[in-house]
Amino acid sequence: MxxxxxxxxxxxxxxxxxxxxxxxxxxxxxxxxxxxxxxxxxxxxxxxxxxxxxxxxxxxxxxxxxxxxxxxxxxxxxxxxxxxxxxxxxxxxxDNAQIRRDTEQARRHLWEYAAKLLPDTPRLVAGLRTAGVSKESIGTVTERVEALARARTLLPLRRPVHLARLALTCAGDPHYFDLAEPGNGARLVHMTSEILNQPIPDTPLAERLLLAKVGIYAERLSQTVLVLNIDAVGDSVTDEVIRAAKAARRPHHLSLYDLTENPPTLANHERWQIVENPSVLEEAMIRRPDAPIVCTRGAFAAVDHALLFLARAQGVPMSYSGDLDRGGRTAAHAAHRYGADIHLMDDATEHDAIGAGPLMTWPQNVPVVAHPSQVPSTHGGGLTVFQEHPALLDRLLGPDPEDPLHPSRLTQHSR
Known part of the structure; x- marks a missing residue:
């Protein structure tokens, strides 16, 4: 047998x-x-x-x-x-059953430990618990709880410090509480909101303003927004710098520090043209239009939200124009929340750019790029139309007869 x-x-x-x-x-x-x-x-x-x-x-x-x-x-x-x-x-x-029992016991001990270390932030602990924890991640989550507990004992701080200093002190890593993934900054924000009994912020700017209330400064100097020809009428240091840059017809970086610590009083007699790409502002410096131009990130950062918030509050008229793709339309939607009109992002603009044909047809022995770009569109198929396309630049900034890359120069003769 x-x-x-x-x-x-x-x-x-x-x-x-x-x-x-x-x-x-x-x-x-x-x-x-x-x-x-x-x-x-x-x-x-x-x-x-x-x-x-x-x-x-x-x-x-x-x-x-x-x-x-x-x-x-x-x-x-x-x-x-x-x-x-x-x-x-x-x-x-x-013995998986025993492994599961051991893991469940470890989870139970973890959440008891978390509740003991963070007794006045039960919503934070519940959020950590809801996120789940595996056998492999118990150690990582325990370290996260301990770092947050150290931070909790310090908040609110006696005087402001940079986020990186707090992270180094509480976790041994200056990037531990970074607000961008994969940092643990979101948990620190949640804890701060619970300490202050305020709603969890829903924008990057609101996150940083909330942390500042307990003495944590995040990215106030590293985050900037690029501007050209905008004007200001107030008396702050930031107003003076904006006026000086306008007089010199030079671009200027406004930092999150400028906009939150010394916010300017913005002139509102001219419409701002907000664009997505620094290359457009570079072209504007060459073509020299008089209109104010602001260059935000493709995905809005806190500093972009701060500037547009000020502009809306002070009655500045705005238009937004970006790449004709998913990212550009997402940014356009964010700008529209601050009252900006959407400009040159409609189907007709896309059709005109595509219908204009290739940007260059020479040299003759090299294949022609027959479309406005070679980059697949993330919005509705086809190929992306970028702001750098001459048809968009001419309508944004005015035509330039000296433009060496205008299709009229590159599709009528060859070298």
């Missing part, structure tokens, strides 16, 4: 038993098994069960036999304990 039990053709049956045991079941609870066997294995199994089957066939569905385990054990003269020992010796069984 022992040789029969070790028959390779019947091994899938024992593997099925092992799988059930590894899933946490005990041998006594296994009443049936569904298993695929070859012809030799089926013959072996049918021989064992011949007495109990009494000429009947085992049930089969989709190639899987349903095996009655109690009758099988009776036929083999085994009990549940013998089955467990036999399969463990033949196949090997990982």
């Amino acid at each position: 022992n040789n029969d039990l070790n028959d390779p053709d019947i091994r899938p049956l024992w593997q099925a038993v092992a799988d059930r045991l590894e899933s946490g079941a005990d041998a006594a609870s296994i009443k049936t098994l569904r298993v695929a066997l070859n012809q030799a294995g089926r013959a072996r199994l049918t021989g064992w069960l011949a007495t109990s089957l009494r000429g009947r066939r085992l049930k089969e569905q989709n190639g899987l036999l349903t095996v009655p385990v109690p009758k099988l054990l009776e036929a083999l003269g085994m009990n549940e304990e013998h089955l467990h020992t036999f399969v463990e010796n033949l196949i090997g069984i990982s």
Whole structure:
């Protein structure tokens, strides 16, 4: 009989038993098994069960036999304990059930530990718990809880410090609480909102303003927005710098610090043209239009929100124009929330740019780029129309007869 039990053709049956045991079941609870066997294995199994089957066939569905385990054990003269020992010796069984029990206990200890370290921020702890924790991530989440607990004992700070200093002190890594992924800044923001009993911020600017209330300064100097020809009428240092840059017809970087610590009073007699790409502002410096131009990021940062918030509050009329792709339209939607009109981003503009044909047709022995770009569009298929396209630049900034890359120069003659 022992040789029969070790028959390779019947091994899938024992593997099925092992799988059930590894899933946490005990041998006594296994009443049936569904298993695929070859012809030799089926013959072996049918021989064992011949007495109990009494000429009947085992049930089969989709190639899987349903095996009655109690009758099988009776036929083999085994009990549940013998089955467990036999399969463990033949196949090997990982004690996943014990692993799961140990993991669940570790989770329980983690959340008890978190509640003890962060007693006045239960919503934060609940959010950490909702995010889930695996056996592998328990150590990482524990470190996160401990870093937040250290920060909690310091907040609000006696005087402001930079976010990186707080992160180094609390976690040994100046980037630990970075507000961009994969940093843990979002958890710090949630904790701060709970400490101050305020809603969780819904924009990057609101996050940084909230942290500032407990003495944490984040990216006030590293975040800037590029402007050209905008004007200001107030008395702050920032107003003076804006006026000086306008008089010199030079671009200027406004920092988040400028806009939150020394906010300017903006002139509102001219419409701002907001663009997505610094290359457009560079072209404006060459073509020298008088209109104010602001260059925000493709994905708005806190400093972009800060400037547009001020502009809206002070009645500055604005238009936004970006690349004709998903990112550009997302940014346009964000600008529209601050009252900006959407300019040169409609279907007609896209159709005109595509219909204008290739930007360059020479040299003759080089294939022509027949479309406005070679970059697939992320909005509705086709190819992306970028702001750098001459048709868009001419309408944004006015035509330049000296433009060396205008299609009128590059599609009518060759070198």
